[in-house]
Amino acid sequence: MSGATNREAVFPTRQSLGLMKTKLKGAQTGHDLLKRKSEALTKRFREITRRIDEAKRKMGRVMQIAAFSLAEVTYAVGGDIGYQVQESAKSARFRLRTKQENVSGVFLPAFESYTTDGNNDFGLTGLGKGGQQVQRCRETYARAVETLVELASLQTAFVILDEVIKVVNRRVNAIEHVIIPRTENTIKYINSELDELDREEFFRLKKVQGKKQRDTAKQDAEMKARREKAEKAGKAEDDKENSGGGDILGEQDDTDVIF
């Protein structure tokens, strides 16, 4: 029987039956709650994936525009500014801040970009010529990076949600397919054992009752017999006493005393 193996090791008593019933109820409540949580998270997850898809496409366009504006700079400055820019980079003007958002008890971090003021590493870039293009390029790239930051927060949320949903679903399934059946099996087992005990007890009581009845019947019979005998004896005496005036020779038949 599969029920014999798939149950918890408990003694079949009424106390553990009560415990198991509480446990089953708890498992069912937990299952409902977790299921709802998983649904809420999945809804959010789908929304995020859709937005990631959009943002990735948008990123393609934005980066293309940015690359084009950089090409303009190269043309206007009349040489490669890459080296100069790389060497003069000292401290980040464009930084990130993280904040949290709570979705059904899961903290999703989100990035937020901000620029620190009074910090310009590239003040001299394009000083000779093309300064305007450099300025425009910086603005374009700053916008591109903002898009990227937005996309990165979506992606982080995606990764974290993915993980959390997996964990929650695993729990839901464990409760649904392992814990609840096992608890139900245990309850069934305890019930059957208790019924068995009940039947045994009933049978025992019947036996005892039967024995008692037999005993009383026997006693009754004995008593009756004894009483009859006594009555007989008494009658005989009476007869004897009364027979003084009666027929001593015994015309009338005596009833036979049968034991």
Next chain:
Amino acid sequence: MAAPASAYKDRQFLAVIGDEDSVTGLLLAGIGHVTQPPDSQKNFLVVDSKTDNAAIEEAFERFTSERKDIGILLINQHIAERIRHRVDTYTSAFPALLEIPSKDHPYDPEKDSVLRRVRRLFGE
């Protein structure tokens, strides 16, 4: 479960691994940062055809696991392609890994590790 707040509180920089043009553009936007002189670590790496894959992997490793102040790692898609095995096995939430298009290599959503995961999840 979700990462504790301490895992991303201090992450305030972006890092780039890219070709010269992408890096230049992003540095112009102001994401470049060099740490204090003793070790002077840059948060960007310029990759050209002469850079070997080991150097890219090392930079990738440094930005993703060693440095705790980087929140987003941008990598050009054609460079990510060169260390694809590393990019695909990278699953942490922090820093967020973002594949970006470069001037010479248009963006291909089919190759993106995250978008591929999205596709797989929706059974496409």
